[in-house]
Amino acid sequence: MKQGTSSKRCVRAAVLVASNTPLEIRDFPLSGPEEGEVLVRVSCCTICGSDIHAFTGRRKSDFLPAIVGHEIAGVVDELGPSPPTYWSGEPIVVGDRVTFSMTASCGTCLYCARAGLPQKCVNLFKYGHTACATDRALTGGLSEYVLLVSGTSIFKIPDMISDEVAATSMCAGATLANAFEGTQDKASVVLVGMGMLGLWAIRTAIKNGFSRILCLDVNKDRLGFSRESGATDVIDVSNLEAMEVADRVSSYLGGVGADLVIEMSGTAQGVRSAFLSARTGGQLSLVGSVIPAGRIEVDPYEVVRRSLVIKGAHNYRPDHLASALRLGEDKAHHESLRRGVSKPVPLTLVDRAFQDAIEHRSHRIMVTP
Ligand SMILES: [Zn+2]
Ligand SMILES: [Zn+2]
Incomplete structure (x- = not known):
């Protein structure tokens, strides 16, 4: 040695x-x-x-x-x-x-x-x-x-994971494993901001058994890529107010918000849309707001009456990275991430x-x- x-x-x-x-x-x-x-x-x-x-x-x-x-x-x-x-x-x-x-x-x-x-x-x-x-x-x-x-x-x-996918697991993948933690119901998830975090989010949602994966972005190419990567629905939010986004999400999901919403854009508009898109009793995981990006107005009444769980996910524990690497060992997930x-x-x-x-x-x- x-x-x-x-x-x-x-x-x-x-x-x-x-x-x-x-x-x-x-x-x-x-x-x-x-x-x-x-x-x-x-x-x-x-x-x-x-x-x-x-x-x-x-x-x-x-x-x-x-x-x-x-x-x-x-x-x-x-x-x-x-x-x-x-x-x-x-x-x-x-x-x-x-x-x-x-x-x-x-x-x-x-x-x-x-x-x-x-x-x-x-x-x-x-x-x-x-x-x-x-x-x-x-x-x-x-x-x-x-x-x-x-x-x-x-x-x-692991042998089946390429260097580049392993590298992205070190921040994006493991952070997403953290963001998903805590959810009870796993039927619907809304993903806001479809960069590399969003791509890991789609694959983590599939692995966790979510049947509806709605991806939101202002970039058409990224929405197309999201669909190819496993999104069940994509919504172009470039001309929508936050409430209109939430209404659109609700109409896709039969009149309710999502079980889990993960915000990765870090924009005030994205956070407001995400906040409104979670169902009563749902979880909102905030990931993208790693720099100040403007305040949003929230009446605490909305949080209490909707029994909303809000989680900030900054970085991760080592077991989250282990979880991301396990996901990457699956051939289909790996190819999509690569x-x-x-x-x-x-x-x-x-x-x-x-x-x-x-x-x-x-x-x-x-x-x-
Ligand atoms: Zn990073
Ligand atoms: Zn310490």
Whole structure:
């Protein structure tokens, strides 16, 4: 077993220095892996919506300059002293294909030990969200290597899952597994915002046995793609007020709202439509509002009288990532998800990759070192 033998090497990575400026390709000295760490050679990194928010300046990004990217698949290159095991308890072996939880947590604070929210750990570490000013810079996916710190939940990628689908499971897939949690009835689901999260949502809904899957977006191409990916109904909401959206949903579902509504657009209009589209006693899972996007007016009376359950789903627990990977092992689900990812764009053309992502040229743009 190759363990703790890293000689000094140089690693090439793309650095987001500031919003709205081209990324810089820089070389970093490789130090580590240290105690409890794992060095992973990156196979691919897919660009998530929150990376785009950082790039375009829509999101507060006080961690810059940083190697961004937190949807990563790679190969175990080297183990530090006292290496961790996989989340499953199996030993990690050099040469294994892996993905990992996008956050590392302490395991002992209130959120880790009692609240069931390790993704809100008071000592949280988040891949692709850490300044690269230090000598421990390799924490993002737009790089040749990434160092997995102690406290990271690491998963071996099953043979039948491609690198690109495994990468998207690390944020989109696992977050959707979280968003679906808590639903009792599984007849109808409304999905608002049909990017890569939406694609994972369709496949998760199918896996969970939902018979009606209504997909809402303002983009006709994305609605067409949703239908091809398993949506039972699609609604173009580009010229509809929130109440009209809810009426349309209700007419599709025989006069009631949906058992579950998942909001992934992060727009005020999308959230308002989602809020109105859940049935009495239904669940509204809010996923897309990761940056401030305007207030919506809600009379608490509407929540109480409709016995509505509202859940905010930001990031996920390690078992959600395990669940997403299990879904990806199914051939039909895998093929559908793979269609959402672009052909590889080399790291040296990372700015083009971001431009493609902004222009929605694919649900996810894949970058390879
Ligand atoms: Zn993400
Ligand atoms: Zn903690």
